[in-house]
Amino acid sequence: MQQRRWEWKPEETWSWVHAAQDGDSAGFELIYRHYSKVLIAYFLGRPFDLATAEDLTSETFVRALRAIRDVRYQGKDVGSWLLTIARNLAFDYWKSSRYRREIAVSEDVDLERAVDGPERRVLAALDLDEVSTRLTALSAEQRQCLLLRRVHGYSVTETASMMSRSEAAIRQLNYRAVRQLVAAGEG
Incomplete structure (x- = not known):
């Protein structure tokens, strides 16, 4: 096809x-x-x-x-x-x-449904405030990539188009962001 x-x-x-x-x-x-x-x-x-x-x-x-x-x-x-x-x-x-x-108030988010892979282990172990803190530690591009891919469910191609990046760059951004979240969860 x-x-x-x-x-x-x-x-x-x-x-x-x-x-x-x-x-x-x-x-x-x-x-x-x-x-x-x-x-x-x-x-x-x-x-x-x-x-x-x-x-x-x-x-x-x-x-x-x-x-x-x-x-x-x-x-x-x-x-x-x-x-x-x-x-x-x-x-x-x-x-x-x-x-x-403004004071940020956490929202109920179904994290189990929103993410797959190693992110699930990290995010499931953290409360929403911790996740927010860790997401802000990522670069703006890594955060945007993770949100588009894992929360909003866009494909690599769609995310690449929205961020004006190549598909390879999006895969790399996603990989590094996940790796940084996993490392932060283990440390």
Whole structure:
């Protein structure tokens, strides 16, 4: 069975922008459906919990909708524009007093269902606070890779596409992240 290679077509995503600029809400819906998981993964790759990542993703789309009439094609994918908005939101959030006042509350997560392999032994032995602490010890890329692969269940190919890395680089990031978590659990 031949595997179909996923091809990126920025022209298609820009046609959605043009449709949204012309008042077609379906165009913006396509943008949202195509990029919402990418943006949540972007925020989860930073030190944000899922609820905050979802809130910031929603705010990214609100700001994008407000600015949709002014955006123009500059040879890059629409995702670049959305990630710029997301990055600015993340910086604003970290600078705001809201970030300093918030207290993280652990959520019930079914870790047995979310991960496989050596991660299961490590994560099953730890409580959620310990996991959060250990995840923050990973590099941002390792954390993002682990979350995309093991929590959200994306394939190596999908994760490579979302992180703009090769499949080999994603496998290596995942391997090193797992190895670092296992070593931390034994030490």
